Amino acid sequence: MSDAGKIFSESLARVFTDYDDTHKISSGRTLAWSETLWKSVNELGLPLLMIDDAKGGAGGSTGDLFDVLAIAGRHGVPLPMTETVVGAWLASIHGLTLPAGPVTLGIGSDMANLTAKRSANSLIVSGTLSKIPWGRTSECVITLVDEQLVVVNNTGHAVKEHNNLADEPSDTIELVDCEISEPSFAQAQMSTDSILRIAALGRAAQMCGAMHAVLELTMQYVSDREQFGRPLKKFQAIQHYLAKMYCEVVAASTATRGALELPDAWEAEFECAAAIVRTREAASAIAALSHQCHGAIGFTAEYQLGRLTKRLWAWRDEYGDESEWRDALGRLVLSDAETSLWQRLTDRSG
Amino acid sequence: MQASINIRPGDLSQYADLRAEVRSFLADYARQHGKHDWIASWMGHSPQFSKALGERGWIGMTWPKKYGGAERTFLERYVVMEELLASGAPVAAHWIGDRQSGPLLLNVGTEAQRQKYLPGITRGETFFSIGMSEPGSGSDLAAARTKAEKTSDGWVINGQKIWTSNAHNNHYAIVFCRTSPLNEKKRHEGFSQFIVDLKSEGLETRPIENIAGEHHFNEVFFKDVVVADDCLVGEAGNGWNQVTSELAFERSGPERFLSNYALTAKLTDAMQGVDSDLARQEIGRMAAHYWTLRKMSSGVAKAISEGDPPNLEAALVKDLGTIFEQEIADTTRKLVHSSDIRSDEFFDLMQSYTVMHAPSFTLRGGTNEVLRGIIARGMGLR
Numbered sequence: 001m002s003d004a005g006k007i008f009s010e011s012l013a014r015v016f017t018d019y020d021d022t023h024k025i026s027s028g029r030t031l032a033w034s035e036t037l038w039k040s041v042n043e044l045g046l047p048l049l050m051i052d053d054a055k056g057g058a059g060g061s062t063g064d065l066f067d068v069l070a071i072a073g074r075h076g077v078p079l080p081m082t083e084t085v086v087g088a089w090l091a092s093i094h095g096l097t098l099p100a101g102p103v104t105l106g107i108g109s110d111m112a113n114l115t116a117k118r119s120a121n122s123l124i125v126s127g128t129l130s131k132i133p134w135g136r137t138s139e140c141v142i143t144l145v146d147e148q149l150v151v152v153n154n155t156g157h158a159v160k161e162h163n164n165l166a167d168e169p170s171d172t173i174e175l176v177d178c179e180i181s182e183p184s185f186a187q188a189q190m191s192t193d194s195i196l197r198i199a200a201l202g203r204a205a206q207m208c209g210a211m212h213a214v215l216e217l218t219m220q221y222v223s224d225r226e227q228f229g230r231p232l233k234k235f236q237a238i239q240h241y242l243a244k245m246y247c248e249v250v251a252a253s254t255a256t257r258g259a260l261e262l263p264d265a266w267e268a269e270f271e272c273a274a275a276i277v278r279t280r281e282a283a284s285a286i287a288a289l290s291h292q293c294h295g296a297i298g299f300t301a302e303y304q305l306g307r308l309t310k311r312l313w314a315w316r317d318e319y320g321d322e323s324e325w326r327d328a329l330g331r332l333v334l335s336d337a338e339t340s341l342w343q344r345l346t347d348r349s350g
Numbered sequence: 351m352q353a354s355i356n357i358r359p360g361d362l363s364q365y366a367d368l369r370a371e372v373r374s375f376l377a378d379y380a381r382q383h384g385k386h387d388w389i390a391s392w393m394g395h396s397p398q399f400s401k402a403l404g405e406r407g408w409i410g411m412t413w414p415k416k417y418g419g420a421e422r423t424f425l426e427r428y429v430v431m432e433e434l435l436a437s438g439a440p441v442a443a444h445w446i447g448d449r450q451s452g453p454l455l456l457n458v459g460t461e462a463q464r465q466k467y468l469p470g471i472t473r474g475e476t477f478f479s480i481g482m483s484e485p486g487s488g489s490d491l492a493a494a495r496t497k498a499e500k501t502s503d504g505w506v507i508n509g510q511k512i513w514t515s516n517a518h519n520n521h522y523a524i525v526f527c528r529t530s531p532l533n534e535k536k537r538h539e540g541f542s543q544f545i546v547d548l549k550s551e552g553l554e555t556r557p558i559e560n561i562a563g564e565h566h567f568n569e570v571f572f573k574d575v576v577v578a579d580d581c582l583v584g585e586a587g588n589g590w591n592q593v594t595s596e597l598a599f600e601r602s603g604p605e606r607f608l609s610n611y612a613l614t615a616k617l618t619d620a621m622q623g624v625d626s627d628l629a630r631q632e633i634g635r636m637a638a639h640y641w642t643l644r645k646m647s648s649g650v651a652k653a654i655s656e657g658d659p660p661n662l663e664a665a666l667v668k669d670l671g672t673i674f675e676q677e678i679a680d681t682t683r684k685l686v687h688s689s690d691i692r693s694d695e696f697f698d699l700m701q702s703y704t705v706m707h708a709p710s711f712t713l714r715g716g717t718n719e720v721l722r723g724i725i726a727r728g729m730g731l732r
């Protein structure tokens with residue numbers, strides 16, 4: 001991790017903690033979009049994190065994403081965090097200008113189903129952007145069509161509001177002959193798969209943060225709650241559940257951080273998919289165990305566990321669902337008799 | 351909770367040359383001697399193989415040169431170990447000496463003991479067993495009752511050990527004994543460790559056949575077995591602390607998720623080109639676990655190389671790793687039955703071997719319940 005990542009994650013941690021304190025976050029309900037919080041995060045310069053120094057950015061790399069996004073996940077921040085950082089980075093690489101304000105992504109076969117026509121200096125794009133995180137509150141969506149990376153301004157299109165199961169916006173946007181002029185599109189310098197890998201790893205980092213928060217909350221709960229005259233944490237069954245949760249958080253975080261820290265991480269087909277698959281599996285295990293340790297209180301809308309576990313459940317299937325990623329990884333391993341699994345495991349052995 | 355949620359992996363990419371050397375050594379050895387016994391991996395006992403490995407300088411690699419070591423790093427050792435395990439090579443003969451008995455002597459042994467035992471270990475000629483478990487003392491190691499009594503010129507050992515792997519093949523065992531009477535309030539005090547020659551007079555080794563029909567472990571009886579003063583390891587009475595750090599070494603390596611990798615290699619080779627959802631899903635999941643465990647496990651090696659005894663991390667990796675390798679038996683069974691793949695006798699043999707050995711993965715070296723207790727303690731829950 002570079003200094004940029006360290007400074008950003010520390011500042012973000014302060015902003016989020018203040019926000020939690022002033023809003024007395026203790027409910028299980030997902031928070032709505034917060035303009036104030038967005039402003040603080042934006043003022044810190046979050047979108048600059050991965051942009052080159054030479055272009056006025058903070059000069060960070062994908063390796064810096066882990067801490068920054070894990071902090072956001074840990075606090076359950078109601079903002080398009082992965083989308084903002086990755087979107088700004090993509091725009092910068094491609095020399096595209098973004099409108100001021102939050103950005104989101106429409107990347108991947110389940111999200112973007114578009115066609116484009118070329119005219120003199122513009123692209124005419126039509127089709128459906130679906131499951132767009134925070135679509136309704138974002139200024140623009142970055143998407144791919146005909147190998148062009150495109151910034152779609154969000155005003156003037158029909159937005160159908162949906163929520164994921166964590167009540168976060170996951171909207172559908174219909175584009176009808178939407179004209180995109182230069183410099184809002186450019187020949188894509190990365191494949192859809194590469195961009196998807198980074199977006200999914202960003203989500204995975206948020207999941208690691210959320211898992212960490214679930215673990216801490218559960219540790220606190222089992223220390224406070226008493227049954228049979230002693231705190232729950234004195235029961236061996238409960239200790240073993242927590243040990244299991246800890247194993248899973250560490251596995252997921254080590255994998256996700258490890259993949260993000262690879263040089264040119266977006267090219268690392270095997271490693272990224274492995275980290276994404278492992279993290280999603282951990283999320284399911286952690287959600288289940290944390291609810292078991294909490295008893296009925298955890299099953300209420302009021303108690304704050306749900307705020308985190310619902311995100312874990314929803315995020316498992318964003319930027320490619322869990323079985324797609326597993327399938328892709330399996331296909332990779334089984335598709336090339338010249339390269340053994342062991343070679344793949346040891347090839348880029350960072 | 352203070353503990354970190356990350357393990358920082360070791361950087362193994364710098365050792366590509368060493369990895370290539372090990373691979374070519376293994377290929378040559380297999381060409382000359384065949385691979386029929388390369389199923390058991392670190393359960394497979396082959397003095398011949400261990401000797402060949404010792405000649406390459408790949409046993410006790412991190413130890414000082416004056417004891418026959420190569421003064422290489424723990425990460426280099428990691429590369430060698432994982433290549434051996436991935437191939438399924440029979441490494442049991444030297445494994446314990448390299449992994450724990452040697453390091454124990456390096457840590458607390460006398461100069462004379464190091465000179466006497468370590469060079470033989472590194473040459474792949476001297477083999478060690480672990481004498482911890484007893485009939486009444488499994489997970490609860492502090493219940494051990496085998497006792498050693500001081501005499502004028504040494505110690506006399508009486509009692510019984512059990513599950514002693516390869517006691518019938520090896521030269522020595524490090525035997526955990528009670529040397530002061532039990533104090534119920536301080537159960538962990540009053541233990542000592544001894545190097546015992548397994549051919550000593552009064553020592554009797556009786557085979558116990560395992561569920562797979564093999565003679566791997568033993569009962570070892572001690573009847574007035576006399577050992578000299580210079581067989582005491584470390585300090586008398588400090589056995590508990592010593593055995594605890596020895597166990598951390600025992601639990602820390604890649605053998606805790608690669609025990610049956612040879613089967614995985616066979617399986618993934620045989621499945622090449624199979625086009626089914628189930629195959630892709632299962633193999634994809636497997637790959638994700640191996641990749642993650644390897645990151646975590648190399649992190650444990652890195653921590654050791656930096657002088658950090660990684661008890662907590664080692665317990666995490668062993669808990670996750672052994673449960674995962676246990677599942678491989680069933681994953682293989684499911685995939686083989688659902689696809690029309692080429693099988694051969696060796697593959698069939700490997701499968702039944704893994705099915706029968708799988709239960710031991712989560713027992714040997716400390717059960718997963720015991721490991722979870724260690725993790726819970728590390729988390730501040732106990």
Ligand SMILES: Cc1cc2nc3c(=O)[nH]c(=O)nc-3n(C[C@H](O)[C@H](O)[C@H](O)COP(=O)(O)OP(=O)(O)OC[C@H]3O[C@@H](n4cnc5c(N)ncnc54)[C@H](O)[C@@H]3O)c2cc1C
Nearest residue numbers: 480481482483488489513514515710713714715716717719
């Ligand atoms: C293949 C193999 C090779 C071995 N080789 C050696 C060797 O070379 N040298 C040697 O000394 N030993 C060896 N062992 C022994 C091994 O260390 C023990 O099997 C292990 O420590 C467990 O002890 P046990 O078998 O007596 O089971 P027990 O301790 O009786 O445990 C039985 C079950 O009860 C559980 N349990 C026990 N205590 C607790 C507790 N406090 N809380 C929750 N659950 C608990 C255990 O987790 C386990 O599930 C070997 C074992 C195997 C399987």
